[in-house]
Amino acid sequence: MSYPDDSNGDVLRRLEKANFDFSLEYAVDFYAVYETEEEADIVAKQFARDWKEGHKFKNIETRPAETGGMELELVPIMNVTYENITNFEIRLAERTSKVNGYLDGWGVLCEQHS
Numbered sequence: 289m290s291y292p293d294d295s296n297g298d299v300l301r302r303l304e305k306a307n308f309d310f311s312l313e314y315a316v317d318f319y320a321v322y323e324t325e326e327e328a329d330i331v332a333k334q335f336a337r338d339w340k341e342g343h344k345f346k347n348i349e350t351r352p353a354e355t356g357g358m359e360l361e362l363v364p365i366m367n368v369t370y371e372n373i374t375n376f377e378i379r380l381a382e383r384t385s386k387v388n389g390y391l392d393g394w395g396v397l398c399e400q401h402s
Contacts, residue, residue, distance in 0.1 A: 296373050303396070305366065310368055315346040318362045318380055318397045320351045323337035323391035331383045335362055358390070368396055 289304060291297030304310075322328040330349040339345045344365035353359035362380065366372045372386055374393065 291370055296370055296377075296396075299356055300370055300373075301370070308368070310386050313344075313365050313367055314367060314396050315363045315365055316373070316376075316394060317392045318364070318376060319392040320360045320389050321355065321357050322360065322361075322384075322387060323357045324388070325350065325358045327387035327389055328360045331380075331389070332360055332362075334383050341347060357389075360389075384398050 291300045318322075320328075320331065322331070332348050332350055335343075335345070335348050339348065346363040346365055347361065348363070349356050349361045362376075364376060366376070377394070378392060384391060388396070
């Protein structure tokens with residue numbers, strides 16, 4: 289497939305090269321870091337409401353970040369497509385922009401197939 293020339297496209301190209309099965313749903317880890325636990329909790333609660341409304345998640349968790357502040361880990365269940373990853377990041381960025389925080393990447397476990 290052809291992906292845009294950005295960080296998400298780069299990750300998807302690497303997954304494709306590793307024979308990642310894009311036809312399946314995966315637990316995808318998204319991270320954001322906030323100055324305070326209160327700010328992390330505000331955004332976590334917004335995604336918890338999404339979960340209650342039927343969006344599929346494996347986990348929503350806050351914990352102290354290695355670099356200071358609080359890390360929010362969101363683990364939605366989704367097909368790994370450029371559109372799905374980018375749309376989730378946009379929603380996370382919009383919610384994060386209302387408090388003092390920043391996005392800190394995403395990832396998905398990839399077992400290479402022989």
